[in-house]
Amino acid sequence: xxxxxFTLTVRKGCYEEYKRAHDELWPEVSDxxxxxxxxxIICYQEPILFLYQVAPSQEYFDRYDNSEINRRxxxxxxxxxxxxxxxxxxRGKVEEAFTWGIFKEKNLLx
Numbered sequence: 001x002x003x004x005x006f007t008l009t010v011r012k013g014c015y016e017e018y019k020r021a022h023d024e025l026w027p028e029v030s031d032x033x034x035x036x037x038x039x040x041i042i043c044y045q046e047p048i049l050f051l052y053q054v055a056p057s058q059e060y061f062d063r064y065d066n067s068e069i070n071r072r073x074x075x076x077x078x079x080x081x082x083x084x085x086x087x088x089x090x091r092g093k094v095e096e097a098f099t100w101g102i103f104k105e106k107n108l109l110x
Contacts, residue, residue, distance in 0.1 A: 002058050007092035008049040009082040015044065018080045028069050036064040049081075050094070 010018055022042070037060055040053040055061045064070055074089055081089050
């Protein structure tokens with residue numbers, strides 16, 4: 001199992017649309033997440049999103065990340081999230097501060 005975590009910053013006034021987009025996730029995104037066996041939780045503390053994702057291996061993350069569906073989804077999300085000068089969504093680094101229980105046992109985020 002491979003884990004990754006990062007932050008994203010929601011543009012001012014865009015959280016409601018971000019939330020709606022995920023509540024009404026495109027069927028092709030949902031299908032791809034299932035095919036790649038990706039699991040995630042996204043938490044929100046204005047204006048920051050914290051994402052924690054798990055996949056069976058890095059290959060599954062790569063398959064999802066490099067897909068045409070993900071490219072189109074990120075194009076849409078770039079309107080709602082902070083981006084760099086090239087229009088790429090900025091992923092903030094997350095440093096592990098503390099682990100316990102199953103998280104410590106599996107060395108998550110290492």
